[in-house]
Amino acid sequence: MIARTYNKGLLVVISGPSGTGKGTVCKRLLEKHPEIKLSISVTTRQPRKGEVEGKNYFFRTEQEFKQIMEEGGFLECAQVYDSYYGTPKKYVREQMNAGHDVILEIDIQGALKVKERFEEGVFIFILPPSMEELRKRITGRGTESEEAILKRFQSAYQELDFMNRYNYVVVNDEVEAAADRIAAIIQAEKCRVDRNHHINEQLLGGVI
Structure with missing residues (x-):
């Protein structure tokens, strides 16, 4: 071997x-x-035409986003105008553990x-x-x-x-x-x- x-x-x-x-x-x-793989962000903004859940973004409500944030689920996050964006720790870990x-x-x-x-x-x-x-x-x-x-x-x-x-x-x-x-x-x-x-x-x- x-x-x-x-x-x-x-x-x-x-x-x-x-x-x-x-x-x-x-x-x-x-x-x-x-x-x-390209990291996929979580966002609270509404999907634009042609955008797909889990491909372009993970779309969540503001309440869901803040819950993830409180649980330490983001590597980083920020507010851009009226929407929130964050890098989900769970998704990154899952992809890495799968060898990607x-x-x-x-x-x-x-x-x-x-x-x-x-x-x-x-x-x-x-x-x-x-x-x-x-x-x-x-x-x-x-x-x-x-x-x-x-x-x-x-x-x-x-x-x-x-x-x-x-x-x-x-x-x-x-x-x-x-x-x-x-x-x-x-x-x-x-x-x-x-x-x-x-x-x-x-x-x-x-x-x-």
């Missing part, structure tokens, strides 16, 4: 400043690796909350290749005023200071390459010694 490295799933938290393209990178990663890696794309503040409650997660910070390119990406959206663009750029500049709170950094110079780097990080994490004590036990026990 050949020894297998870590066979449980990992929670991979991906975040970074606005405009770094983290959503696009995550989408490409999931296209290339369909075995990886789970991607959580989230803002920096949310990621840091998850890190407080889930230290075994893998935290990846996405960077632009340059600040000039970041400004181009933010400006290229064409949906915001010059004032809003400047505010977003300044916020992104400040958010760079949070990079040291993460385990890894990936520069999104090209989407395909960035997705491949994240996949490589996941594989490397599964080969870490502290995740694979069982192999030593199997060897010493003569199981292999």
